[in-house]
């Protein structure tokens with residue numbers, strides 16, 4: 561069987577103060593960090609995990625995050641670099657519904673969509689401190705309507721083509737592609753473990769650990785629903801790393817990202 565390939569789709573960058581990236585630790589000051597999505601090109605199909613941010617949404621709602629995104633860093637642009645179009649994606653999984661992970665969902669009306677069973681209701685009725693994170697609601701007509709923000713929906717979006725199948729606990733998306741339930745950042749957050757025939761596994765923390773410093777020191781990001789669960793999720797990922805000898809990739813780590821394979825380069 562052909563081996564699995566993992567592509568990181570560079571989605572541009574944003575800025576946050578260091579105390580948001582490393583909660584209670586800092587240092588403060590502006591930190592520009594990467595945003596990317598993950599394409600798993602597997603013999604069983606093409607799986608996309610997350611879809612980055614929508615530039616116009618961030619400009620309008622979170623301009624202080626100073627979005628920088630070229631055409632090639634939009635989801636359609638990044639797929640085009642690989643000779644793919646959005647219609648080639650079979651399954652779209654959102655690790656969680658923060659705006660920097662759902663911005664390109666609108667390009668996938670026909671893909672099978674999956675999320676944790678608690679993440680959807682949480683986005684529909686979130687805590688006051690989660691309103692910014694859950695601010696781009698165009699991924700779900702139900703959620704947008706529940707939050708009184710139907711104006712975010714595009715013309716072609718319907719309840720049917722923004723419907724999610726709900727999962728819970730750890731789930732094998734395909735042989736060797738496992739979604740790991742890692743709550744804390746959000747109620748329904750997931751990380752991803754990908755195993756290969758010919759190389760060590762990849763463990764993608766996604767927002768369970770923004771950077772190596774978060775991960776090594778059990779430091780939550782400033783955005784979390786449950787910091788104790790967040791620490792436990794990081795500790796669980798470190799156990800899995802040890803057990804599988806996985807290479808760990810972080811979601812928003814400016815230093816590490818410099819060495820990650822992006823564009824046409826892939827893991828596998």
Ligand SMILES: Cc1ncc2c(c1O)COC2=O
Pocket residue numbers: 574576625658660690691692693694783
């Ligand atoms: C990158 C980023 N910016 C703002 C927020 C989040 C982010 O990941 C999560 O909740 C927020 O308010």
Ligand SMILES: [Zn+2]
Pocket residue numbers: 561562563564757
């Ligand atoms: Zn194989």
Ligand SMILES: [Zn+2]
Pocket residue numbers: 656658693745767783
């Ligand atoms: Zn997040």
Ligand SMILES: [Zn+2]
Pocket residue numbers: 658660661767811812
């Ligand atoms: Zn994020």
